[in-house]
Amino acid sequence: MSVQKACSSMIGVFDSGVGGLSVLREIVSQWPRQDVVYFADSAHVPYGSRQQKQIREFATEITAFLQSRGAAIVVVACNTASAVALHTLRRRFDLPIVGMEPAVKPAAEQTTSQHIGVIATPATFQGELFARLVERFAHDTVIHTQACPGLVEQVEDGLTEDPRTEALLRSYLEPMLAQGVDSLVLGCTHYPFLRPTLERIVGPGVLIVDPAPAVARQTGRVLANVGGLRYEGVGRVTYYTSGEPALFQTQRDRLVDIPGPVRAVRWKGNRLALAPSGTRSSLDVTPSQSASE
Numbered sequence: 471m472s473v474q475k476a477c478s479s480m481i482g483v484f485d486s487g488v489g490g491l492s493v494l495r496e497i498v499s500q501w502p503r504q505d506v507v508y509f510a511d512s513a514h515v516p517y518g519s520r521q522q523k524q525i526r527e528f529a530t531e532i533t534a535f536l537q538s539r540g541a542a543i544v545v546v547a548c549n550t551a552s553a554v555a556l557h558t559l560r561r562r563f564d565l566p567i568v569g570m571e572p573a574v575k576p577a578a579e580q581t582t583s584q585h586i587g588v589i590a591t592p593a594t595f596q597g598e599l600f601a602r603l604v605e606r607f608a609h610d611t612v613i614h615t616q617a618c619p620g621l622v623e624q625v626e627d628g629l630t631e632d633p634r635t636e637a638l639l640r641s642y643l644e645p646m647l648a649q650g651v652d653s654l655v656l657g658c659t660h661y662p663f664l665r666p667t668l669e670r671i672v673g674p675g676v677l678i679v680d681p682a683p684a685v686a687r688q689t690g691r692v693l694a695n696v697g698g699l700r701y702e703g704v705g706r707v708t709y710y711t712s713g714e715p716a717l718f719q720t721q722r723d724r725l726v727d728i729p730g731p732v733r734a735v736r737w738k739g740n741r742l743a744l745a746p747s748g749t750r751s752s753l754d755v756t757p758s759q760s761a762s763e
Contacts, residue, residue: 479700480505481689482541484532487515487626487713488721489660490547493570495726496686497545498707503700504693505707507539508730512713513737516622517550518591518658525593527740529555533563535710535735535742542698545689546570549590549658553597566692571599572657573681575607580677581653585612587646587676590657592617600657614646618658625660628724636667643671653677663725710735712742 483494487510494508509532517525529551533544543566546552552569559567572594577586586608594600595615604613624635654676656662662680669678693699707730711718715732734745
């Protein structure tokens with residue numbers, strides 16, 4: 471994919487679906503003057519159970535698409551994609567790439583029981599990134615890991631307060647609580663949207679650690695280093711989805727109050743292309759063009 475020259479102030483953000491909106495929320499809060507383009511690969515959600523090669527292919531094409539839209543920096547707002555594809559993206563692209571990583575370091579610094587819980591997708595735990603984090607920052611701490619199949623789908627379906635979601639969370643968390651964890655690391659960007667239910671289950675004695683605020687701060691620092699921070703005006707957010715725009719807009723509005731046009735993108739093999747203007751699958755779509763233009 472050939473790319474256009476990046477705009478100096480735009481931030482690109484992507485996730486397999488709506489989970490990355492938890493990161494977008496922090497970016498917009500901390501850097502309200504920046505333009506942001508968000509990509510939800512809803513056609514392929516969830517990433518957590520997919521093959522690593524496939525995740526790398528998705529992440530590479532999406533990053534190129536965001537750069538073609540003018541992004542000067544790309545935030546991989548997906549723990550699974552970061553664990554699997556971050557090093558590949560940094561080798562392939564001549565622009566800053568900010569990734570997600572489970573917040574093991576701050577949790578290890580604050581634990582008093584020396585027992586930390588981490589919930590994430592299976593692919594996040596299988597990546598080298600997680601193993602290095604534990605080795606560097608938590609070698610004197612017991613890490614209790616729990617893959618959580620089904621939670622991403624519950625968030626995507628808007629069932630954050632559903633009894634079935636709470637039952638799933640209890641089945642994943644109660645064994646950790648029985649082991650004395652006093653910090654719980656959210657290793658998937660979908661999970662912050664479950665925070666009220668998480669707090670009910672773990673109680674006030676367990677610190678819930680969400681890396682999104684730190685990732686947003688790092689995004690601003692990196693953008694400042696390349697001269698991309700804006701100090702005037704109000705930023706705009708544009709959304710793209712490989713799923714159905716109307717559904718994504720409903721999901722977005724349920725989770726965050728960050729308006730912006732939603733535009734349809736379609737996978738054609740391993741390539742991305744904007745959907746034609748005026749089709750039923752598009753909302754406020756720009757004129758039809760390929761992402762490779």
